Amino acid sequence: MAHDTTHAHESNSKRIWTVFIILSIITLVEVILGIIKPDFLVHTYFVSLKLINWIFIVLTIWKAYYITWAFMHMEGETKGLRRSVVWTAGFLIVYLVFILLTEGDYVHEVLQRGQVAWDF
């Protein structure tokens, strides 16, 4: 609605196909990396996560950006709506993931120290 009154008769189909091509290329890169799994990416760690996984996560967020901004037309919405949706999700998810992964890692260490047996 933010845009349909001002330029109602303009077609965005060129941009849509461009975004489709970008999304396809990103997915292809992900799949190829996932099949080859280059050794140096798998065995290099950055902030206790494999480099290859960082690449996957960054590419995924990049794809999410294109889907939200271009396909869901977030780029055409007001700043207020954009922030109330994207920032809310962003902060809560980062917080949740941080807590759960830290806790998961801690529980893992407890299992490793042998106080609790998981394989008997």
Added chain:
Amino acid sequence: MEATVTRTGTEGKTWGGGNQPLKVSYGKMMMWFFILSDALTFSGFLASYGFARYKFSNSWPIADEVFNHFPFLHGVDAPMYYVALMTFILIFSSVTMVLAVDAGHNMKRGKVAIYMLLTIIGGIIFLGSQAWEWKNFIQGTYGAIETRGGNVLQVIDNDGHRVALDEFVVAAPKERIQHERTNGLWFTDEPTLARFTMDDVLAGFEANPNLLIRTQELTETGEKVILTRQASLAKLESEGIGVIEGANLQKNEYGNPLFGDFFFFITGFHGFHVLTGVLINIIIFFNVLIGTYERRGHYEMVEKVGLYWHFVDLVWVFVFTFFYLV
């Protein structure tokens, strides 16, 4: 009357009241906030998947080995090709959806209808693919041996290839038959009995000297630990309690039970969203055909279901990454 009017000095400003600060209709704004809450639900699922994975980070199943089927390619190791194909199907149906929205802006009813139809077909193909994926996961390929501690042991040969239980175990004649409701006094029944008993597996394993046991544990380089022949026999005898073929919510042949649970829950919840998306799309499609939105003067309803449909695609992008790639 003048005295009762409160002047705040914000009249005419964005948040001064009497206007639409977010410049969207009520319906579209609520669709956005529904999507926000749904996104948080999915992140809850995926984050708890991350928790379980960190907790068992040295024994989690390797996704490439689990999801390596492709239609009409039997016995060919095809890691990820199939889910990649599913991803493309969903992204493409997202494209047709956004083209339908675009055609709606230009009030082209015929084009909206065609693109909506293509979107629906894409959604149905995706659902079918997911059903096939579930079928493979539930049936299993190789089978495994359950241990007393609730872990699984998998069988491989000297070259490191997985060996299915069928290939070396011969079921001995049994006297034990499945108890069913029809022949019981208390009208209770029991789960289907496994095809092989632990004794059958042990006999088969001993008769084939080229077989080894692979445990769930991961080495430093991310490969599963393989036991020597002697250790394999000892492990089977001391810890094996039965046979697992395929997967359900209690156990699965791939490893940690949580792996199966999260697979069923997350892809199931997502599949449910795709299903509802397809159903809503069908309703809107027929509304387009009978000209509801033409009479209304705008195609905003198509935009709203479009938002939902793109969201379903967005979630799949994350499920694809965290379940199949990472």
